[in-house]
Amino acid sequence: MRHSxxxxxxxxxxxxxxxxxxxxxxxxxxxxxCADLSDDAARLACYDxxxxxxxxxxxxxxxxxxTRSEVEEVRRDSFGFSIPSLPNFAxxxxxxxxxxxxxxYPVASVQKTPRxxxxxxxxxxxxxxxxDNKRVxxxxxxxxxxxxxxxxxxxxxxxxxDDGLQFRVERLK
Numbered sequence: 001m002r003h004s005x006x007x008x009x010x011x012x013x014x015x016x017x018x019x020x021x022x023x024x025x026x027x028x029x030x031x032x033x034c035a036d037l038s039d040d041a042a043r044l045a046c047y048d049x050x051x052x053x054x055x056x057x058x059x060x061x062x063x064x065x066x067t068r069s070e071v072e073e074v075r076r077d078s079f080g081f082s083i084p085s086l087p088n089f090a091x092x093x094x095x096x097x098x099x100x101x102x103x104x105y106p107v108a109s110v111q112k113t114p115r116x117x118x119x120x121x122x123x124x125x126x127x128x129x130x131x132d133n134k135r136v137x138x139x140x141x142x143x144x145x146x147x148x149x150x151x152x153x154x155x156x157x158x159x160x161x162d163d164g165l166q167f168r169v170e171r172l173k
Contacts, residue, residue, distance in 0.1 A: 128169045
């Protein structure tokens with residue numbers, strides 16, 4: 001809980017475009033500078049001003065506060081996507097040891113394409129397609145319970161259905 005305000009402010013400043021930052025005129029350094037004021041009345045006025053600007057930016061939609069758990073959820077849900085236009089705001093929040101290299105999700109359906117490749121839809125809405133020529137065996141009658149997707153070499157991904165063989169995949173949706 002102690003880190004939630006600085007984390008929220010950090011993420012807030014990452015997402016604000018330059019014009020919104022100027023309009024909101026809000027910086028985490030200003031909040032920290034308030035703490036350095038020795039006069040109680042001046043420190044309170046400084047904090048009130050900073051909170052007022054933050055509230056204004058939030059009410060106008062120029063700023064959105066995001067919690068660490070929400071960032072983690074987005075990181076997991078976006079696993080397999082490379083979106084260069086979206087800033088990697090999580091890199092300043094999470095250490096390298098917290099990098100997500102593997103995720104597991106329940107499977108909604110598995111279909112074969114006319115070329116024999118698998119088309120896997122997960123229960124969270126993600127859609128993955130097999131990209132290699134491996135024959136992957138699974139019981140269409142029994143179904144598949146879960147899929148585990150791992151980061152592989154050169155930005156590729158490997159998937160394993162239940163406890164089967166790994167095969168190369170790409171995320172479509």
